[in-house]
Amino acid sequence: MCLNRFGGKKWRDTLDKQDVDKVAQIAQLSMLFMQGVDICETSIAEGLYGQGAALLRQQMEIIAAMNEVWDGKRVPNKTPNISSLPEDLRPHYGGLSELTHAAVPEYLDHLFTDIKGDKVGASITPLYRKDLAIFLYRISLTLLMCFMEAQEKALQVAYGESYDEKEKKLIHLAVTANLLGAKELGEMPSDK
Secondary structure, rough: OOOHHHOOOOOOOOHHHHHHHHHHHHHHHHHHHHHHHHHHHHHHHOOHHHHHHHHHHHHHHHHHHHHHHOOOOOOOOOOOOOHHHOOHHHHHHHHHHHHHOOOHHHHHHHEEEEEEEEEEEEOOOOEEEEEEHHHHHHHHHHHHHHHHHHHHHHHHHHHOOOHHHHHHHHHHHHHHHHHHHHHHHOOOOOOO
């Protein structure tokens, strides 16, 4: 919605070169992030958790790059530093890497072993794992919230405006969904 409201609208004439460069980089990174949202969530929904983890790692790197742009720390031709992520997201990067790279045999056992009566083996079709799906969705929602924060900052710099009431309601729904996921898992997100 926000993109529809501002798409094609000219940036303020008072922007200095540094702000123009930052807003342009954020716009480019935003497109990369947004193009990955659907495929990331689809892979989680379809039980393709290794692929979903790889895509979530990429989304984390994009958010880290956005933070580096705003902080003036972005280095061209270098992978973003995960330390640029909010503290509560950083620990998940390693776990997502382990899942992505099949580094932990227990993860593979949990993901692919199917038990039907006395038959035990690797399933040829994806298996739904509710706890893992909710966990990955929560990371995805947290990344979306980080994305929305970066967008709000870009709107303020480029246009001197922010989210409207309808957009704020959608953000509230995302936060509510994240909290429901936490409740389902029996944990609440940190206050960081």
